């Protein structure tokens with residue numbers, strides 16, 4: 258195994274002595290059978306604990322649905338889930354909403370998403386009761402990883418990994434196809450000129466990156 262790959266992946270031994278690479282990220286994918294009008298995943302919530310030193314017995318888990326909300330800066334939890342978990346507030350948060358603002362209690366929870374994607378010690382604010390969801394997953398969680406939503410063939414696929422490992426850039430993909438075969442030092446085919454009227458080299462124009 259090349260050293261580069263060894264740095265990227267940890268290794269663990271299975272009982273059969275086979276050593277398998279252990280990727281350095283966790284991921285979940287949800288494939289809808291049609292176009293999704295919103296992104297919802299199963300989630301289970303517990304009172305916060307340190308996963309490296311879990312209490313015995315583990316705190317009660319409440320399964321519910323999480324709405325992925327890129328319009329929410331912070332994650333939120335409904336009063337009914339708070340009640341099921343018997344959570345105690347750790348503070349308050351002023352929440353601005355249509356028609357004014359109000360002060361809501363905050364709680365510390367652990368979040369368990371499908372396929373072992375989990376977050377410990379998440380501060381969540383209590384929100385209004387919402388039909389069908391117990392949890393709103395906000396940007397502070399989404400921003401810890403890479404999220405993609407694709408709709409190829411009218412099927413919404415949502416994929417998320419933590420931590421973030423790379424950017425996705427469809428413009429770069431387009432440029433790669435459009436300018437395939439152009440050398441880095443060739444004049445850029447777009448014809449853009451510098452101050453002296455000379456066509457800029459591809460590597461300094463559309464060939465950047």
Ligand SMILES: [Zn+2]
Nearest residue numbers: 445447462463
């Ligand atoms: Zn160009």
